[in-house]
Amino acid sequence: MTWVNDHWGDIFTLARSHVWLAGIPLVLGLLIALPLGWAARRWSRLYPVLISASGLLYTIPSLALFVLMPIILGTKVLDPVNVVVAMTVYTVALLVRTVADGLSSVPDHVLQAARAMGYRGFRRFFGVELPLAVPVIAAGLRVAAVSNVSIVSVASLIGVAQLGNLLTDGYDRFITAEIVAGIVACVVLALVFDGLILLGQRLLTPWLRVRGAAGARS
Amino acid sequence: MIRFDGVTKQYPGGTVAVDDLTFTAPTGKITVLVGPSGCGKTTSLRMINRMIEPTKGTISLDGQDTSRMNEADLRRGIGYVIQHAGLFPHRTVLDNVGTVPRLLGWDKKKIAERSRELLSRVGLAPELADRYPSQLSGGQQQRVGVARALAADPPVMLMDEPFSAVDPVVREQLQDAFLELQGELGKTIVFVTHDIDEAIKLGDQVAVLRVGGILAQISDPAYLLAHPVDDFVADFVGKDRGYRSLQFQPTPRLPLASERTVVVGETVDGIGAPWVLVVDDQHRPLGWVEPSRLSGAVAPEDLHRGGTVARASGSLRGALDAALSSPSRRGVIVDDSGELVGTVRAHQVLELIESADRPDEDLADSFAEAGSDGRREDSS
Ligand SMILES: Nc1ncnc2c1ncn2[C@@H]1O[C@H](COP(=O)(O)OP(=O)(O)OP(=O)(O)O)[C@@H](O)[C@H]1O
Ligand SMILES: [Mg+2]
Numbered sequence: 001m002t003w004v005n006d007h008w009g010d011i012f013t014l015a016r017s018h019v020w021l022a023g024i025p026l027v028l029g030l031l032i033a034l035p036l037g038w039a040a041r042r043w044s045r046l047y048p049v050l051i052s053a054s055g056l057l058y059t060i061p062s063l064a065l066f067v068l069m070p071i072i073l074g075t076k077v078l079d080p081v082n083v084v085v086a087m088t089v090y091t092v093a094l095l096v097r098t099v100a101d102g103l104s105s106v107p108d109h110v111l112q113a114a115r116a117m118g119y120r121g122f123r124r125f126f127g128v129e130l131p132l133a134v135p136v137i138a139a140g141l142r143v144a145a146v147s148n149v150s151i152v153s154v155a156s157l158i159g160v161a162q163l164g165n166l167l168t169d170g171y172d173r174f175i176t177a178e179i180v181a182g183i184v185a186c187v188v189l190a191l192v193f194d195g196l197i198l199l200g201q202r203l204l205t206p207w208l209r210v211r212g213a214a215g216a217r218s
Numbered sequence: 219m220i221r222f223d224g225v226t227k228q229y230p231g232g233t234v235a236v237d238d239l240t241f242t243a244p245t246g247k248i249t250v251l252v253g254p255s256g257c258g259k260t261t262s263l264r265m266i267n268r269m270i271e272p273t274k275g276t277i278s279l280d281g282q283d284t285s286r287m288n289e290a291d292l293r294r295g296i297g298y299v300i301q302h303a304g305l306f307p308h309r310t311v312l313d314n315v316g317t318v319p320r321l322l323g324w325d326k327k328k329i330a331e332r333s334r335e336l337l338s339r340v341g342l343a344p345e346l347a348d349r350y351p352s353q354l355s356g357g358q359q360q361r362v363g364v365a366r367a368l369a370a371d372p373p374v375m376l377m378d379e380p381f382s383a384v385d386p387v388v389r390e391q392l393q394d395a396f397l398e399l400q401g402e403l404g405k406t407i408v409f410v411t412h413d414i415d416e417a418i419k420l421g422d423q424v425a426v427l428r429v430g431g432i433l434a435q436i437s438d439p440a441y442l443l444a445h446p447v448d449d450f451v452a453d454f455v456g457k458d459r460g461y462r463s464l465q466f467q468p469t470p471r472l473p474l475a476s477e478r479t480v481v482v483g484e485t486v487d488g489i490g491a492p493w494v495l496v497v498d499d500q501h502r503p504l505g506w507v508e509p510s511r512l513s514g515a516v517a518p519e520d521l522h523r524g525g526t527v528a529r530a531s532g533s534l535r536g537a538l539d540a541a542l543s544s545p546s547r548r549g550v551i552v553d554d555s556g557e558l559v560g561t562v563r564a565h566q567v568l569e570l571i572e573s574a575d576r577p578d579e580d581l582a583d584s585f586a587e588a589g590s591d592g593r594r595e596d597s598s
Contacts, residue, residue, distance in 0.1 A: 116293060207307055
């Protein structure tokens with residue numbers, strides 16, 4: 001425990017970069033997955049293609065993807081952008097399906113009503129379809145967040161610093177407390193991401209909190 | 219006026235949902251499309267606001283071909299009540315009602331005002347405004363659906379089985395409220411249902427469709443009941459159509475007998491008659507009691523409430539039903555304010571029916587002039 005007491009500053013700095021490396025891809029991934037998921041819904045022939053492609057992307061080992069990035073992007077080997085881009089790829093791979101499924105979870109009679117009222121294009125997407133898909137998308141986002149937090153730690157092997165460093169360093173130098181601290185910090189971080197997404201979902205879906213309050217549905 | 223001219227819809231895959239449909243829905247009237255499941259009612263309705271495009275034929279709105287109009291503009295000008303209300307679950311009642319005004323870009327204050335006005339119009343309490351649809355009963359949701367369709371005051375309303383998802387009692391209330399509202403608003407309405415009773419009750423004009431989207435008959439409801447054009451229509455309008463057609467015959471003066479009454483709270487001791495009618499202090503009938511089984515003051519729980527009450531200005535069907543359902547066999551008749559005017563017996567109503575004419579060709583022709591030439595397009 002004395003190790004932890006002596007290294008609060010280091011843990012905090014590593015945790016902060018961990019947050020960025022896992023969090024930015026989450027946001028970027030969602031922004032990219034939204035139009036892709038929409039397209040998968042819109043053109044039904046695209047759906048299986050996009051789903052298989054994203055499934056395939058997810059099977060590439062993270063270390064391989066990290067190593068490939070500088071070659072593909074022409075970035076420096078130690079550049080954190082490599083990690084951000086690779087993590088974004090993973091997030092998109094996870095979320096395309098989620099977004100498509102979320103959009104198809106919107107009841108057909110609601111979509112028909114929207115059409116009948118004269119809703120079109122963007123307005124229909126942002127006004128009706130997306131808000132109703134939030135619960136499903138948020139569930140997928142929570143899985144992606146936890147998975148990102150855990151995958152990012154592998155980046156220590158290509159020299160990009162974050163909480164994973166505590167694991168590799170602790171292993172190399174036989175400091176158990178450091179390893180434990182790394183694990184605990186990762187878990188705490190994952191819980192924080194999860195809690196924030198849950199909170200966001202609750203704020204975005206006030207109508208779900210009242211369900212059953214009156215229980216008058218017939 | 220909505221006019222279908224040789225409209226056919228064939229879905230990809232080959233199903234012909236609507237086949238060469240021609241009819242007119244007159245301005246300010248309710249035209250009901252009725253028929254068995256899958257006969258193309260929803261398809262016909264959705265072709266009017268172009269949610270579905272016809273394969274052949276034209277649909278015009280006040281003489282203008284709808285296929286030349288801008289889709290979204292057309293839809294925003296036509297109220298649509300979707301089956302099972304189809305409310306937006308993520309919007310409050312008030313926001314649901316304000317949907318089309320918002321799309322039309324009205325200012326916020328005007329939208330809120332208009333939405334509140336509509337809620338009271340359709341008989342919803344103002345405190346429901348901030349609820350979400352999941353917090354409403356089925357009947358309340360249907361009312362919100364109607365309010366939402368009315369929001370931008372469209373001259374045309376399309377209603378797809380708007381009252382089918384609620385129990386019979388609520389359905390009747392909704393139908394009555396709807397007729398009252400239409401009496402004030404006079405919209406051009408195309409109403410879809412699979413329930414012939416609802417069609418007869420609500421329609422100024424009823425179009426019966428058969429599977430394959432073929433128009434079997436179109437006429438006013440009284441004529442439809444009296445003169446079904448073929449076995450299909452006869453079967454569809456039902457076995458008790460003779461009884462139901464009574465509702466279209468205006469009541470001649472009923473031979474009313476005056477009825478001995480007691481006011482609730484009074485005693486029936488010493489009254490020899492087997493049944494006595496109990497009224498409230500404003501002479502409105504409450505129910506029947508059997509004096510021989512009671513002693514002392516009449517309490518509300520002593521009342522037999524089985525009998526229906528008919529209005530003197532109502533239909534012969536109501537009067538006959540009042541007589542048939544009354545435990546004393548005397549049908550209770552009231553005036554328009556609900557005050558007792560007398561009682562009538564079933565045989566007396568039947569005598570009136572015997573002496574009255576059946577609804578005849580004249581009636582149907584007068585309607586056809588006002589509405590459409592549909593009857594001549596009857597198939598088979
Ligand atoms: N999108 C579609 N593609 C193919 N066939 C369809 C489609 N929509 C409806 N149909 C078919 O067209 C016919 C008419 O359907 P429609 O929904 O208009 O019937 P309906 O009279 O409204 O029936 P219900 O009373 O059950 O609502 C049916 O045979 C139906 O299967
Ligand atoms: Mg239908």
